[in-house]
Amino acid sequence: MTTKNNWLLIDDDTAFLGILQRALKRQGITATATQSHAEAVNAINADHFQRCVLDLNLAGESGLQLLPDLLDRQPGLEVLVLTGYGSIATAVEAMRRGAINYLCKPVTVTQLISGFDGVEAAPELRPEPPSVEEMEWEHIQRVLNEHEGNVSATARALHMHRRTLQRKLQKHSRWRN
Incomplete structure:
Protein backbone atom coordinates (compact mmCIF):
# COMPACT_ATOMS: atom_id res chain seq x y z
CA MET A 1 0.00 0.00 0.00
CA THR A 2 1.33 3.44 -0.94
CA THR A 3 1.66 5.89 1.90
CA LYS A 4 0.00 9.25 1.47
CA ASN A 5 2.80 11.23 3.13
CA ASN A 6 4.31 13.24 0.28
CA TRP A 7 2.13 16.21 -0.69
CA LEU A 8 2.49 19.06 -3.16
CA LEU A 9 1.04 22.39 -2.00
CA ILE A 10 0.27 25.05 -4.60
CA ASP A 11 -0.88 28.46 -3.36
CA ASP A 12 0.27 32.02 -4.00
CA ASP A 13 -0.17 32.98 -0.31
CA THR A 14 3.26 32.51 1.30
CA ALA A 15 1.96 32.80 4.88
CA PHE A 16 -0.79 30.22 4.28
CA LEU A 17 1.71 27.83 2.67
CA GLY A 18 4.08 28.08 5.62
CA ILE A 19 1.36 27.49 8.19
CA LEU A 20 -0.07 24.56 6.23
CA GLN A 21 3.34 23.01 5.64
CA ARG A 22 4.18 23.15 9.39
CA ALA A 23 0.76 21.76 10.38
CA LEU A 24 1.12 18.85 7.95
CA LYS A 25 4.63 18.14 9.24
CA ARG A 26 3.16 17.72 12.75
CA GLN A 27 0.88 15.07 11.20
CA GLY A 28 3.88 13.21 9.72
CA ILE A 29 3.25 14.52 6.20
CA THR A 30 6.06 15.88 4.05
CA ALA A 31 4.89 18.80 1.92
CA THR A 32 6.61 20.70 -0.85
CA ALA A 33 5.31 24.26 -1.17
CA THR A 34 5.06 26.02 -4.54
CA GLN A 35 3.51 29.35 -5.50
CA SER A 36 2.98 29.23 -9.26
CA HIS A 37 2.23 27.02 -12.23
CA ALA A 38 5.91 26.90 -13.21
CA GLU A 39 7.12 26.04 -9.68
CA ALA A 40 4.49 23.29 -9.40
CA VAL A 41 5.51 21.75 -12.73
CA ASN A 42 9.19 21.84 -11.72
CA ALA A 43 8.38 20.17 -8.39
CA ILE A 44 6.21 17.45 -9.94
CA ASN A 45 8.91 16.71 -12.53
CA ALA A 46 11.51 16.38 -9.75
CA ASP A 47 9.55 14.30 -7.21
CA HIS A 48 6.62 11.91 -6.88
CA PHE A 49 3.63 13.12 -4.86
CA GLN A 50 0.59 11.19 -3.72
CA ARG A 51 -1.56 14.21 -2.92
CA CYS A 52 -1.81 17.83 -4.01
CA VAL A 53 -3.57 20.81 -2.46
CA LEU A 54 -4.24 23.28 -5.27
CA ASP A 55 -5.50 26.82 -4.74
CA LEU A 56 -8.07 27.90 -7.29
CA ASN A 57 -6.59 31.39 -7.72
CA LEU A 58 -2.83 31.56 -8.28
CA ALA A 59 -1.97 35.25 -8.56
CA GLY A 60 -4.47 35.78 -11.34
CA GLU A 61 -3.99 32.35 -12.93
CA SER A 62 -6.65 29.69 -12.54
CA GLY A 63 -5.65 26.57 -10.68
CA LEU A 64 -8.16 24.77 -12.91
CA GLN A 65 -5.81 25.34 -15.86
CA LEU A 66 -2.97 23.71 -13.94
CA LEU A 67 -5.02 20.70 -12.79
CA PRO A 68 -4.95 18.68 -16.06
CA ASP A 69 -1.22 19.35 -16.45
CA LEU A 70 -0.55 17.93 -12.98
CA LEU A 71 -2.63 14.82 -13.68
CA ASP A 72 -0.94 14.29 -17.06
CA ARG A 73 2.45 14.31 -15.34
CA GLN A 74 1.35 12.10 -12.41
CA PRO A 75 -1.87 10.25 -13.27
CA GLY A 76 -2.35 8.75 -9.78
CA LEU A 77 -2.09 12.12 -8.05
CA GLU A 78 -5.03 12.97 -5.78
CA VAL A 79 -5.80 16.68 -6.14
CA LEU A 80 -7.94 18.64 -3.70
CA VAL A 81 -8.87 22.16 -4.82
CA LEU A 82 -9.02 24.91 -2.18
CA THR A 83 -10.59 28.30 -2.69
CA GLY A 84 -11.56 31.40 -0.82
CA TYR A 85 -14.37 32.06 -3.31
CA GLY A 86 -16.37 28.86 -3.63
CA SER A 87 -19.05 28.36 -6.24
CA ILE A 88 -20.94 25.37 -7.50
CA ALA A 89 -19.81 26.08 -11.06
CA THR A 90 -16.11 25.99 -10.17
CA ALA A 91 -16.57 22.96 -7.91
CA VAL A 92 -18.20 21.04 -10.76
CA GLU A 93 -15.48 22.15 -13.18
CA ALA A 94 -12.72 21.12 -10.74
CA MET A 95 -14.26 17.65 -10.35
CA ARG A 96 -14.74 17.37 -14.12
CA ARG A 97 -11.05 18.10 -14.62
CA GLY A 98 -10.00 15.41 -12.14
CA ALA A 99 -10.00 16.87 -8.61
CA ILE A 100 -11.16 14.44 -5.94
CA ASN A 101 -12.61 17.16 -3.73
CA TYR A 102 -13.18 20.90 -3.45
CA LEU A 103 -13.07 22.80 -0.15
CA CYS A 104 -13.53 26.44 0.80
CA LYS A 105 -11.03 28.32 2.96
CA PRO A 106 -10.61 28.65 5.85
CA VAL A 107 -9.95 24.97 6.41
CA THR A 108 -8.26 23.08 9.24
CA VAL A 109 -5.63 20.41 8.65
CA THR A 110 -8.12 17.82 9.96
CA GLN A 111 -10.71 18.97 7.40
CA LEU A 112 -8.07 18.92 4.67
CA ILE A 113 -6.98 15.36 5.46
CA SER A 114 -10.62 14.31 5.74
CA GLY A 115 -11.25 15.93 2.36
CA PHE A 116 -8.78 13.48 0.84
CA ASP A 117 -9.90 10.48 2.83
CA GLY A 118 -13.60 11.02 2.17
CA VAL A 119 -14.34 11.00 5.89
CA GLU A 120 -17.75 12.45 6.69
CA ALA A 121 -17.24 15.70 8.56
CA ALA A 122 -18.37 15.82 12.15
CA PRO A 123 -21.72 17.64 12.58
CA GLU A 124 -20.04 20.71 14.05
CA LEU A 125 -17.77 20.96 10.97
CA ARG A 126 -20.55 20.70 8.37
CA PRO A 127 -21.29 23.99 6.68
CA GLU A 128 -24.69 25.59 7.03
CA PRO A 129 -26.96 25.29 4.01
CA PRO A 130 -26.53 28.19 1.58
CA SER A 131 -28.74 31.24 1.92
CA VAL A 132 -31.14 32.29 -0.82
CA GLU A 133 -28.68 35.04 -1.81
CA GLU A 134 -25.84 32.52 -2.08
CA MET A 135 -27.99 30.18 -4.16
CA GLU A 136 -28.94 33.07 -6.46
CA TRP A 137 -25.26 34.00 -6.80
CA GLU A 138 -24.33 30.37 -7.63
CA HIS A 139 -27.04 30.28 -10.31
CA ILE A 140 -25.87 33.59 -11.79
CA GLN A 141 -22.29 32.29 -11.87
CA ARG A 142 -23.33 29.04 -13.56
CA VAL A 143 -25.31 30.88 -16.26
CA LEU A 144 -22.51 33.46 -16.69
CA HIS A 172 -21.11 40.71 -4.85
CA SER A 173 -17.62 41.71 -5.99
CA ARG A 174 -17.45 44.40 -3.28
CA TRP A 175 -18.89 42.00 -0.68
CA ARG A 176 -16.24 39.33 -1.44
CA ASN A 177 -13.27 41.73 -1.34
Whole structure:
Protein backbone atom coordinates (compact mmCIF):
# COMPACT_ATOMS: atom_id res chain seq x y z
CA MET A 1 0.00 0.00 0.00
CA THR A 2 1.33 3.44 -0.94
CA THR A 3 1.66 5.89 1.90
CA LYS A 4 0.00 9.25 1.47
CA ASN A 5 2.80 11.23 3.13
CA ASN A 6 4.31 13.24 0.28
CA TRP A 7 2.13 16.21 -0.69
CA LEU A 8 2.49 19.06 -3.16
CA LEU A 9 1.04 22.39 -2.00
CA ILE A 10 0.27 25.05 -4.60
CA ASP A 11 -0.88 28.46 -3.36
CA ASP A 12 0.27 32.02 -4.00
CA ASP A 13 -0.17 32.98 -0.31
CA THR A 14 3.26 32.51 1.30
CA ALA A 15 1.96 32.80 4.88
CA PHE A 16 -0.79 30.22 4.28
CA LEU A 17 1.71 27.83 2.67
CA GLY A 18 4.08 28.08 5.62
CA ILE A 19 1.36 27.49 8.19
CA LEU A 20 -0.07 24.56 6.23
CA GLN A 21 3.34 23.01 5.64
CA ARG A 22 4.18 23.15 9.39
CA ALA A 23 0.76 21.76 10.38
CA LEU A 24 1.12 18.85 7.95
CA LYS A 25 4.63 18.14 9.24
CA ARG A 26 3.16 17.72 12.75
CA GLN A 27 0.88 15.07 11.20
CA GLY A 28 3.88 13.21 9.72
CA ILE A 29 3.25 14.52 6.20
CA THR A 30 6.06 15.88 4.05
CA ALA A 31 4.89 18.80 1.92
CA THR A 32 6.61 20.70 -0.85
CA ALA A 33 5.31 24.26 -1.17
CA THR A 34 5.06 26.02 -4.54
CA GLN A 35 3.51 29.35 -5.50
CA SER A 36 2.98 29.23 -9.26
CA HIS A 37 2.23 27.02 -12.23
CA ALA A 38 5.91 26.90 -13.21
CA GLU A 39 7.12 26.04 -9.68
CA ALA A 40 4.49 23.29 -9.40
CA VAL A 41 5.51 21.75 -12.73
CA ASN A 42 9.19 21.84 -11.72
CA ALA A 43 8.38 20.17 -8.39
CA ILE A 44 6.21 17.45 -9.94
CA ASN A 45 8.91 16.71 -12.53
CA ALA A 46 11.51 16.38 -9.75
CA ASP A 47 9.55 14.30 -7.21
CA HIS A 48 6.62 11.91 -6.88
CA PHE A 49 3.63 13.12 -4.86
CA GLN A 50 0.59 11.19 -3.72
CA ARG A 51 -1.56 14.21 -2.92
CA CYS A 52 -1.81 17.83 -4.01
CA VAL A 53 -3.57 20.81 -2.46
CA LEU A 54 -4.24 23.28 -5.27
CA ASP A 55 -5.50 26.82 -4.74
CA LEU A 56 -8.07 27.90 -7.29
CA ASN A 57 -6.59 31.39 -7.72
CA LEU A 58 -2.83 31.56 -8.28
CA ALA A 59 -1.97 35.25 -8.56
CA GLY A 60 -4.47 35.78 -11.34
CA GLU A 61 -3.99 32.35 -12.93
CA SER A 62 -6.65 29.69 -12.54
CA GLY A 63 -5.65 26.57 -10.68
CA LEU A 64 -8.16 24.77 -12.91
CA GLN A 65 -5.81 25.34 -15.86
CA LEU A 66 -2.97 23.71 -13.94
CA LEU A 67 -5.02 20.70 -12.79
CA PRO A 68 -4.95 18.68 -16.06
CA ASP A 69 -1.22 19.35 -16.45
CA LEU A 70 -0.55 17.93 -12.98
CA LEU A 71 -2.63 14.82 -13.68
CA ASP A 72 -0.94 14.29 -17.06
CA ARG A 73 2.45 14.31 -15.34
CA GLN A 74 1.35 12.10 -12.41
CA PRO A 75 -1.87 10.25 -13.27
CA GLY A 76 -2.35 8.75 -9.78
CA LEU A 77 -2.09 12.12 -8.05
CA GLU A 78 -5.03 12.97 -5.78
CA VAL A 79 -5.80 16.68 -6.14
CA LEU A 80 -7.94 18.64 -3.70
CA VAL A 81 -8.87 22.16 -4.82
CA LEU A 82 -9.02 24.91 -2.18
CA THR A 83 -10.59 28.30 -2.69
CA GLY A 84 -11.56 31.40 -0.82
CA TYR A 85 -14.37 32.06 -3.31
CA GLY A 86 -16.37 28.86 -3.63
CA SER A 87 -19.05 28.36 -6.24
CA ILE A 88 -20.94 25.37 -7.50
CA ALA A 89 -19.81 26.08 -11.06
CA THR A 90 -16.11 25.99 -10.17
CA ALA A 91 -16.57 22.96 -7.91
CA VAL A 92 -18.20 21.04 -10.76
CA GLU A 93 -15.48 22.15 -13.18
CA ALA A 94 -12.72 21.12 -10.74
CA MET A 95 -14.26 17.65 -10.35
CA ARG A 96 -14.74 17.37 -14.12
CA ARG A 97 -11.05 18.10 -14.62
CA GLY A 98 -10.00 15.41 -12.14
CA ALA A 99 -10.00 16.87 -8.61
CA ILE A 100 -11.16 14.44 -5.94
CA ASN A 101 -12.61 17.16 -3.73
CA TYR A 102 -13.18 20.90 -3.45
CA LEU A 103 -13.07 22.80 -0.15
CA CYS A 104 -13.53 26.44 0.80
CA LYS A 105 -11.03 28.32 2.96
CA PRO A 106 -10.61 28.65 5.85
CA VAL A 107 -9.95 24.97 6.41
CA THR A 108 -8.26 23.08 9.24
CA VAL A 109 -5.63 20.41 8.65
CA THR A 110 -8.12 17.82 9.96
CA GLN A 111 -10.71 18.97 7.40
CA LEU A 112 -8.07 18.92 4.67
CA ILE A 113 -6.98 15.36 5.46
CA SER A 114 -10.62 14.31 5.74
CA GLY A 115 -11.25 15.93 2.36
CA PHE A 116 -8.78 13.48 0.84
CA ASP A 117 -9.90 10.48 2.83
CA GLY A 118 -13.60 11.02 2.17
CA VAL A 119 -14.34 11.00 5.89
CA GLU A 120 -17.75 12.45 6.69
CA ALA A 121 -17.24 15.70 8.56
CA ALA A 122 -18.37 15.82 12.15
CA PRO A 123 -21.72 17.64 12.58
CA GLU A 124 -20.04 20.71 14.05
CA LEU A 125 -17.77 20.96 10.97
CA ARG A 126 -20.55 20.70 8.37
CA PRO A 127 -21.29 23.99 6.68
CA GLU A 128 -24.69 25.59 7.03
CA PRO A 129 -26.96 25.29 4.01
CA PRO A 130 -26.53 28.19 1.58
CA SER A 131 -28.74 31.24 1.92
CA VAL A 132 -31.14 32.29 -0.82
CA GLU A 133 -28.68 35.04 -1.81
CA GLU A 134 -25.84 32.52 -2.08
CA MET A 135 -27.99 30.18 -4.16
CA GLU A 136 -28.94 33.07 -6.46
CA TRP A 137 -25.26 34.00 -6.80
CA GLU A 138 -24.33 30.37 -7.63
CA HIS A 139 -27.04 30.28 -10.31
CA ILE A 140 -25.87 33.59 -11.79
CA GLN A 141 -22.29 32.29 -11.87
CA ARG A 142 -23.33 29.04 -13.56
CA VAL A 143 -25.31 30.88 -16.26
CA LEU A 144 -22.51 33.46 -16.69
CA ASN A 145 -20.05 30.59 -17.15
CA GLU A 146 -22.36 28.95 -19.72
CA HIS A 147 -22.36 32.22 -21.67
CA GLU A 148 -18.57 32.60 -21.41
CA GLY A 149 -18.74 35.75 -19.28
CA ASN A 150 -21.07 37.64 -21.65
CA VAL A 151 -23.19 39.78 -19.29
CA SER A 152 -25.80 40.69 -21.91
CA ALA A 153 -26.38 37.05 -22.93
CA THR A 154 -26.48 36.01 -19.28
CA ALA A 155 -29.04 38.70 -18.45
CA ARG A 156 -31.24 37.53 -21.35
CA ALA A 157 -30.96 33.89 -20.19
CA LEU A 158 -31.90 34.91 -16.64
CA HIS A 159 -34.78 37.11 -17.89
CA MET A 160 -33.15 40.02 -16.09
CA HIS A 161 -32.28 43.54 -17.17
CA ARG A 162 -28.56 43.83 -18.00
CA ARG A 163 -28.04 46.74 -15.58
CA THR A 164 -29.70 44.78 -12.76
CA LEU A 165 -27.31 41.90 -13.39
CA GLN A 166 -24.34 44.27 -13.51
CA ARG A 167 -25.37 45.76 -10.14
CA LYS A 168 -25.63 42.28 -8.63
CA LEU A 169 -22.19 41.37 -9.97
CA GLN A 170 -20.66 44.61 -8.65
CA LYS A 171 -22.36 44.25 -5.27
CA HIS A 172 -21.11 40.71 -4.85
CA SER A 173 -17.62 41.71 -5.99
CA ARG A 174 -17.45 44.40 -3.28
CA TRP A 175 -18.89 42.00 -0.68
CA ARG A 176 -16.24 39.33 -1.44
CA ASN A 177 -13.27 41.73 -1.34
